[in-house]
Every structure is written in C-alpha cells, then in structure tokens.
Amino acid sequence: MALSIWEALAVLAAGIGAGTINTIVGSGTLITFPVLLAVGLPPVTANVSNTLGLVPGSLSGALGYREELRGQGRRIRALAATTLVGGLAGAILLTTLPSDAFDTIVPVLIALALVLVVTQPLLARKLRERTRRTGRTTHPDGGPALHTGMLLASAYGGYFGAAQGVLYLGLMGLFLDEDLQRVNAVKNVLAALVNGIAAVFFLFVADFDWTAVLLIALGSTLGGQIGAKVGRRLPPTALRAVIVVVGIVAIVQLLLR
DSSP: OOOOHHHHHHHHHHHHHHHHHHHHTSOTHHHHHHHHHHTTOOHHHHHHHHHHHHHHHHHHHHHHTHHHHTTOHHHHHHHHHHHHHHHHHHHHHHHHSOSHHHHHHHHHHHHHHHHHHHHHHHHHHHHHHHHHHHTOOOOTTOHHHHHHHHHHHHHHHHHTOTTHHHHHHHHHHHHSOSOHHHHHHHHHHHHHHHHHHHHHHHHHHSOOOHHHHHHHHHHHHHHHHHHHHHHTTSOHHHHHHHHHHHHHHHHHHHHHO
16 A cells, blocks of 8 residues: 555554554554554454554664563563463454454553552562462462463454553553563563564455555554653653553544544
C-alpha cells in the first residue's frame, strides 16, 4: 500500500510513541494500531504489520535496560520458554479465531493487572511473610503460578499485544521478590521474545505491509531508547502511577473501539 508523506510521518511518529511507552510500561500497540487503521490498512494486516514493526523497538528497550538485567539471566531463560510457547499460541489463534472472545476478556485482564500493580507491595510482603512462616523458600523464577499467568498473558500478546506489558508487570511484581525496575527490564526482554516469535510465524502465514513495518521498526527502535532513558529514572511509585494511567487509557480505548 502506498502512503503519502504525511501518512508515513504519522506512522513513524506512532512507532516512536509506541517504542517509548512499550519500554516504560507497555500498551504501545494502542498508539500504532489505530494509526495503521486510519491510513487504510485492514485490521488483521494492521495487527500483523504492527507486531513485526515493534520487534526492533522491544529489542532496543531491552538493550536500554541492560544494567537492570544483570544477574537475571537464569530467570529470563526460565520464563523465556513459557512466553515463547504462549506467544506462538496467540499468533496461531489470530489467524484461526474471531476476536470477539478476546475483545470481551481483555479489559478485565488489564483491570486485574492494574490491581496487582497497585497492591503489589502489600501482596508481595504478605506472600513473603507467609513463606517465612511455612519455612518455604521463595522461588527465584516465580514458580508454577507465575509461569501459568505468563503463558496466558503471552498468548494474549501474540494475539494482539495491547497492554501486554501491564499484565507482565502485574504478574511478575507479585510473584518475584524484585525491584520494579528490574522486573520492568525482564518484561522488555520477554515482550521482545513474544513479538519475535509471533513475527516469525506471521512472515509465513499472514499478510502485512512492508512500508508500515519498516516505518514502525525505525520509530520504535528510537522510542525504545527514549523509553529506557525516561523509565529507568522513574522511582517505583511514579512508575506505578504511569502504569495505572496507561492501563486505564487502554481499558477505555478497548471498550470504545
């Protein structure tokens, strides 16, 4: 599809915004997806093009958080297998199932994730106290509960991806005894894996627009670096506030579209 210069600039700007917000919290798809629809791409083509274009942005954001990733290699490897399976399952669902069921449940999932993000300090403290009372040790990778949640969140991410980062932060913030910035760093790596596996699948089975992909890729790569510079400087309380605001906007937009 041929884009005018103004349409191309709009897609590029959306890519920058999406890369920035994805690195800080997630939900960048809510910026790029409507823009791709506005310039004339069909919904599924827009979704696939968006997923392909955001892969470099996810990698850029993960690179920007490399300091916070130190010492988390084992955790990332453990969670990577779960997220890859979920992401591939979601990509397959996108090409085979209608979106009605997801449209209904996604706002509920995001709202639940926001509750987890807000109450995470209290819930995590009580979980640690319970662990100490029972004599059990905290699982460094979150255990089966986290892996189950991440599998489902990743399936959603491979399917559409809006607010996937919010879901990840809510789940990992609850089950991992870690600083929120270090959790956010892991989120960026896992989001890159989900987008990547979905993108590889889409290359072979789905229609996409190369112009849109390249523009979003360029913009999101730049945005990933911007998001890392901004996000890493936010204190935990401010970061939680940003997550809540973005999540609420995501819920409203998903309910209205």
